[in-house]
Amino acid sequence: MDQFVWRVLPLLTILVSFLVFFYFQNSDTAQLYPIIKLPRSKCSLLPHHHFWISSKRIVTPQGIISGSVEINEGRIVSVVEGYGKQGQSKQEEIIDYGDAVVMPGLIDVHVHLDEPGRTEWEGFDTGTRAAAAGGVTTVVDMPLNNYPTTVSKETLKLKLDAAEDKIYVDVGFWGGLVPENALNLTILDDLLSAGVLGVKSFMCPSGINDFPMTTIDHIKAGLSVLAKYKRPIVVHSELVQDYGNDLEHDDNRDPHDYLTYLNTRPPSWEEAAIRQLVGVSKDTGIGGSLEGAHIHIVHLSDSSASLDLIKEAKSRGDSISVETCPHYLAFTSEEIPNGDTRFKCSPPIRDAQNKDKLWEAVLEGHIDLLTTDHSPTVPELKLLEEGDFLKAWGGISSLQFNLPVTWSYGKKYGLTIEQLSLLWSKRPAALAGIESKGTIEVGNHADIVVWQPEQEFDLDDNYPVFIKHYELSAYMGSRLSGKVMDTYVRGNLVFKDGKHAPAACGVQILAT
C-alpha cells in the first residue's frame, strides 16, 4: 500500500500543478495596484493589524450570524459564531459593535468621479471620502465626465496618475467604447490589456462632447474583443426616438414642469435600445459566437416592456444583467417639485406605479444589482435658480447616501438586509470581476461597513456630507434611517463617526 502511494503521489502532484496552472491562465482576475506602503497609523484610525470585530448581526453568505470576524493584515482570517467568543484574543483587540450590523462594504460600480479635467464637479479625493462615509468600500469609475475621456491606454494612464494618493477607498475603472476604438479594435484591445474592468458605451448622446454615442454595430464589434478578455460592456440604454425629440423642441411646453422633461424621454427609448441589445446578447450564451462577453444594462428606469425583454433574454441563457439606482426606487415623477432640477437624470424618474414595479423586480431578483450613477456637476450647470428641466445638467449626486436611501425606502417593500448586501456587494463584485471582495468570508479583503438600520437622521446642513456641491443632491432635506458608523477597507478603519483616516490608502484595481 505504502509503495503504491509513493508511486502515485508524484503523478498526482504534477496533475494538480497542471490544473492550478490552467485555472489561473484562464481566469480573468482583477489585481490591486499598487500596494500601499504608508504606515498604518496614517491609513487607519485603528492601531491594530490583527483584531476582531464582534456583533450580534454579521451578514455572511450563510445568513446573519451573531459572532465575530477576525481580521489580520487586511484579510478576513476567521468568522466565528457565538457573540463574545473570540478565543485567546486580548480585550483591546476586540471591537464590539453590539447590535449594529456588520456587512460587506458596498461596491458601487457606477460612479462618475470626473477627474482629471472636471475636479470642480467632483474628484478622487471628495468622491472617495464620500464613498467611505457612506460605507462604500470600492467604486468603479466611469470613463466620462472626466477630461480627456478614458478611451485609450494613454487616457487610462492619465486617470491612474490623477488617482494616485487621492483615493480613500479602492477604485476600479471602466474604459469607454466609442466609435473611434470600435472601428480600430487595436486601441480597444490595448485599453483592455491596460486593465480596465470592462467598457461603457452610450446608445444616445452622452452630454459630453468627447464621448460620442455608439450604434449597435459598434457594440457588436466591441463585444468580439470583450469576449476574449471575458469582461463586460455596460450600456446606457436609451435610443432616441422621434417622439421624444419633437417634444423637446415644442416651444409651448413649460420647461419648469417636470412632466415636460419626462415626456421627452419616454420608456420607448429604453425599450428600443434594449431590443437591439437583446438581439446581440443571444450570441453571448454558452456555445454562442460571443461566448465570454457579457452585456450589462445600466440604470434601468422602465419597469415594463424593457424589463420584460431582459427577463426573456435571461431565460434563454444570454449573458446579460441589469442594474437600477436608488433615485428610481426613492422618488416618483408626481412628487418632483416644479423647477427642482436636482431630480433631473436620464433615463428620467417615472411615475409611482413604475417605481412599485421596479421594487417588485428588485425583490424578485430580476434586477441584479444596484448602483448610484453618482453624476454630480457644478451649480452653474444644474440651474437651480432658473429651474429649467430641459437645459439643466442631468445627473444625481448621491454616492454617500446609497445605503440609508436603499434601506429607508426598501424596508417598506420588504427588502431584507441579506438582499441589500447581495444587491450592493456580492453581485457588483461579480459583474466587475473583482475577486476577494463582496462577502464576509475567510480569505476575502476585510472591506466592511458597520451601520445602524434603526437609527434615523436628517440630511440637513449639520450632517457631515463629503460630496462636492452636496447642496445639489436630491436627497438633501430627507429624513433617512440606516446610519453608517464605521467603514473598513482591507482592514484599515478609513471612516469612523464623521472622521476619515489621515491618509488616502485606497488602491487601484486593474484587471489582468
Ligand SMILES: NC(=O)N[C@H]1NC(=O)NC1=O
Ligand atoms: N454623462 C453622464 O454622467 N450622464 C449621466 N447622467 C444621467 O442622469 N444619466 C447619465 O447617464
Ligand SMILES: [Zn+2]
Ligand atoms: Zn448613463
Ligand SMILES: [Zn+2]
Ligand atoms: Zn452614469
